[in-house]
Amino acid sequence: LPIELHPIIDDTQARHIFVNDTFTLRCFVHIDIGVIIVIDWDHPDNHGHENGTKRVFKSVAETTRQLVNNNSYDTVAINITIVNATKDDEGLYRCNATDGNGRTFTATKRIVIFDEHLISSVNFTKDFHDPIIGEHEHDIHFTINAQAFPDISFIDLYWYKDNNPLSINTNDSHIQMNLVNLFDENRTQITLYIMSARPSDSGLYTLVGQTSWSSEQQRNESITNISIPVYIQGDIEILIENHQDFYQLNHTYELLCKSYGYPRPSIQWQWHP
Incomplete structure (x- = not known):
């Protein structure tokens, strides 16, 4: 049997979507060189026109060639963009890739549109x-x-x-x-x-x-x-902060001693000239 197709949806431009936002989904499929496929988007059927203005835009499928470890393959990609999103744009978006044998392989992404008054x-x-x-x-x-x-x-x-x-x-x-x-x-x-x-x-x-x-x-x-x-x-750990290698005569310095351990250790300063 021919190799199965595996469409992948990139939703990096379709996260945290609010009403009136614009978002884009990108679908891509990796295929062997010479393989011909048809790739398209299905989206909730309540899309289309709002007040006579189209808000759903599909790009033309683009094919690019990749070279990895001396092996070449093609990547076919297509975008769908929704502008001025409404709550009606919520639903399941499907990317369908159909091969030369008429077999269709699908990836899906559920889109949620959040109200502008949302409080996280x-x-x-x-x-x-x-x-x-x-x-x-x-x-x-x-x-x-x-x-x-x-x-x-x-x-x-x-x-x-x-x-x-x-x-x-x-x-x-x-x-x-x-x-x-x-x-x-x-x-x-x-x-x-x-x-x-x-x-x-x-x-x-x-x-x-x-x-x-x-x-x-x-x-x-x-x-x-x-x-x-x-x-x-465990063993007591002692850290001295603000320590310097050299000190100037008649200047004031402050050293901070921090001790760590459990139970809490008792510490004190001693000076040995």
Whole structure:
């Protein structure tokens, strides 16, 4: 049998769509050179004309040739654009790719149009008792449950440790965040991982959720947060801040000593001339 076609829909220009917005879906199919296909869009049948003005635009299918590892293939792509979106534009958009044998393969994307008066929101809960107590050089993690409206993609998420912004998901960070969307009432599990934990990782971890999307007519914001105390057992870790290699005579300096450990250590300064 001939190779099956696999249409793919790119929706990067069709996310968080509000009434009167314009959005575009792009469908593309990778095929062997010389293969002929027909590609087109089906959209909700209540589209078309509004007050005599057409709002649905389909591009002409375009074919481009790609070269990967000395192997060439063609990519056929077609766009559909909706201008001045209304609630009637909600529904299932289908990209159909038909091969020379009359077989049709379909990819679908459901589009939701949000009202301009939408107010995003999120609520955080936890299913565990705090504080979180971990062991030195062991991995620890904890999961926050989020219920967001319309969904978590409308919410900006920030982590803080002791009220300071926390660097996560970077190449040099041993702290990572992972999101898992659940198909039940727009719930998401947000898990924070601390790899090879050390005493200085002890502190109050706060997850902040802030709305970030709005329509062209107005902007709505809401902020919520949840805090989890974390303690790492093990050897005491001491950090001295504001330390310099050289000090000038008759100048004033302040050194800050921070200690980390669980149970909380008792510290004091000593001076040895």
